[in-house]
C-alpha cells in the first residue's frame with residue numbers, strides 16, 4: 001500500500017495466488033519478501049529459477065532465523081543472489097496500525113548505501129518515515145531477537161507483574177540482544193535505534209503483537225499448541241527462541257531471559273517458575289565493563 005500510494009506499480013504473490021511467481025517477477029526492479037521464516041529458503045530458490053535483471057534489488061522484511069544454519073533471512077537471500085543488492089527493512093511496524101495510516105517509522109539497511117536510498121524513496125511518505133542504516137545485520141537481528149523478549153513481555157503482563165517489572169524485563173532483554181548481536185558482528189548503536197529498542201517498545205507493549213499474545217496466553221495457562229492453533233499470523237519468536245538458544249550455547253553467551261522463555265515454550269516450567277528463576281539468579285554488576 002505504501003509503495004502503491006507513492007505511484008509505484010505493485011504486484012503481490014503468495015503461494016495461493018492465481019498469478020504465477022514467474023508472471024509477477026517479470027521486469028521487476030524490486031522484490032520484497034515478507035514470507036514467514038519457514039518459507040524463505042524455498043521461495044528464494046523459486047525466485048532464482050526465473051530471469052531477473054542484475055539491477056533488481058531484494059528487500060527482506062522477515063524477522064526470523066533459519067533453524068538449520070542459524071542464518072538470517074538476508075543472509076539466505078544474499079547467498080542465493082550473490083550479485084544483487086539486498087536491503088533489510090525492519091522497525092516498529094505493527095501492520096494493522098500502518099494499514100490504518102497511523103504514523104510510523106522504519107529502517108532500511110544495506111551494505112550498498114545506494115540500494116537503501118532507493119528503497120527509502122519508494123516507501124517514504126508523510127505517514128511513514130524511513131531511515132537508512134549501514135548495519136543490515138544489526139537491523140535484522142534487532143527485529144528478530146526482540147520477538148523472544150516480546151513473548152516474555154506478554155507473560156509479564158499476563159501475570160500482572162506491573163510497570164517496574166516490565167521496564168526491567170525490556171531493559172535486560174535489550175542487554176541480552178546486544179550481547180548476542182555484538183558476538184554476531186552487529187553494531188551496538190543499531191540496537192538503540194528503531195529496529196532494536198524501537199521495535200522492542202512496540203511489540204512488548206501491544207496486544208497487536210503475535211509474540212506478545214503468545215506470552216500473554218501462556219501466562220494464562222494455555223498450552224503453546226492451543227495458542228498457535230488460534231493465532232492469526234506468524235509468531236516468529238517461538239522458532240527464533242529455539243535457534244537462539246542453540247547459537248548462544250555454541251558461542252557461550254549468557255541469555256537468561258531467552259532461556260526461561262525457551263523452557264516455558266517447551267512446557268518444562270510455568271510462567272511463575274520462570275519469573276522466580278530470573279529473580280533469584282546470582283546478584284551481579286549491571287554491566288561487565
Ligand SMILES: NC(=O)C1=CN([C@@H]2O[C@H](COP(=O)(O)OP(=O)(O)OC[C@H]3O[C@@H](n4cnc5c(N)ncnc54)[C@H](OP(=O)(O)O)[C@@H]3O)[C@@H](O)[C@H]2O)C=CC1
Pocket residue numbers: 014015016034035036037038039040042043060061062063064089090091092093094095143232233234236
Ligand atoms: N519488517 C517488519 O517491520 C515486519 C516484519 N514482520 C515479519 O514478516 C513476516 C511475515 O509476517 P506477517 O505477514 O505478519 O505473517 P503472516 O503469517 O500474516 O503471513 C506470512 C506469509 O508467509 C507465507 N508463508 C508462510 N510459510 C510459507 C512457505 N513455506 N512458503 C511460502 N509462503 C509461506 C504465508 O503464506 P500463506 O498465506 O499461503 O500461508 C503468508 O503469505 C514475519 O517474519 C514477521 O516477523 C512482521 C511485521 C513487521
Ligand SMILES: O=C(CO)COP(=O)(O)O
Pocket residue numbers: 063091092093094095147150199202203208209210211212234235236
Ligand atoms: O514485528 C512486528 C512489528 O514490528 C510484529 O510483531 P509480531 O510479529 O509479534 O506481531
